[in-house]
Amino acid sequence: MRRSPRSNGRKRRRRARSSRLRLPPPSAPRCSVDMMRCMTGFRNFHIEGELAGLALGPVLRLLLPGESWSKVHRLIENRHVEINGNLCVDRGRRLNEGDVVKLWAEPRNAPPREDQLRIRYLDRDVVIVEKPAGVTSTRHSEERDWSARRRQLQPTLDEMLARVVGRRLRATSAGKARGRRAPPLRVRAVHRLDRETSGLMIFALSAEAEHRLTAMFRAHRVERRYWAVVRGVIGPQTIESYLVRDRGDGRRGSTDDPSKGRKAVTHIAVREVLGDYTWIECRLETGRTHQIRIHLSEAGHPLCGEKVYYRPRFGAAPPDQSGAVRHALHAFRLALDHPITGERLEFEMPLPDDMRRLIDRLRAAAR
Incomplete structure (x- = not known):
């Protein structure tokens, strides 16, 4: 088929623009995928200079x-690329100054589908769901203006949940009464789990439930327990510190000045020592951002598979040869009083397959 002059003109302009761009300096990481297979399995590219503002596809080219x-x-398209730790399958995604593009030799796990979501509790005010690893709880503010197509490429838990819950409610007599033209259901986040963290989450479906749940989380009236696998052998303890957004190296962490941070308390119990690793249970007394990951890292026992908080405040962390495919953290228990009815809600979620296999492998290696 013969291309139109307009199509050829656009193609020539794209080539001309690419030719005017200067390639990264020799010190910048550049490699082939075949070479990565012989190295660490991935390479990081830091976006700066003239690469900022370009789409992902041309930048990788x-x-x-x-x-x-x-x-x-x-x-x-085959899930080899992450941006700032999040999977990206959109070659038109614009990159910003300071973004980190990670190129993996092996494909990452596919995002979960709506039909894979398991809802544990649902009424007109709240929904409790088992969050799988690999999906963000809510959409980042910079992504809220994305088109419907781009959102479908990288779904978030709250968006998938809104569609699933909406269909379930419409299937009930109460839902049918609303009519087919009822406004889209709004799923309201009252807490979050990191993208790589699996486990139980609760969302509000009404404004009153959102208000009351927010107050309950703030007053520490929601019980949350996690299972984690960490590097090294750690004993039972309580870690208390004051967390700040930047501890001095660009990462969240603890400060020695209580007036500058927010109090964070994590209680740790040991479930099993697995050779050079430990399977532990963490109970949150407070719920600060990345609290468990930060506390364990600063104690010298970062999570297996941890990619951000892997250095303690002082000294070096034990090496991670666990082979964990993600950071090994799972929110297995959620317990609270229903924000509207007062009914006691208690739920537990088994270990996901990847963490179960990790623990089995470490246990076998320790024998």
Whole structure:
């Protein structure tokens, strides 16, 4: 088929723009996918200078000069690329200054589908769901203006849950009474789990439930317990510190000045020592951002598979040869009084398959 002059003109302009861009300096990480297979399994690319503002596809084409456009597109579509730790399959995603693009030799796990969500409790005010690893709890503010197509490429838990719960409610007599043109259901987040963390979450479905649940979390009236696998052998203890957004190295962490941080308390119990690793239970007394991950890392026992908080405040962390495919953290228990009815709600979720296999493997290696 013969291309139109307009199509050819757009193609020439794209090529001209790419040719005007300067490639990253020699010190920038550049590699082929085949070379990565012989190294660590991934490479990081830090976006800066003229690369900022460009789409993911053209940027990877510049950083991987030995690869064709079709190969670059396949890498993105087949889940080899993460941006700032989040899977990205959208080659048109614009990159910002300071973004970190991680290119994996092996594909990442596919995002969970709506039909894979397991709802444990549902009424007109709240829903409790088992969050799988690999999906963000809510959409980042920078992504809220995305088109419907881009949102479908990278779904979030609250968006999937709104569709699933909406269908269930419409299937009931109360839902049918609303009519087919009822406004889309709003799922209201009152707490969050990190993208790689699995476990139980509760969302509000009404404004009153959202208000009361927020107050309950603030007053520490919601019981949350986690299972984690950490590097090294750790004993039972309580970790208390004051957390700040930047501890001095660009990461969240603890400060020695209580007036500058927010109090965070984590209670740790040991379930099993697995050779050079430990399976532990963590109970949150407070619920600060990344609290468990920070406390364990600063204690010298970061999570297996941890990619951000892997250095203690002083000294070096034990090496991670666990082979964990993500940070090994699972919110297995959620207990609270129903915010509207007062009914006691208590739920537990078994270990997901990846963490169960990790523990079995470490247990076998320790024998």
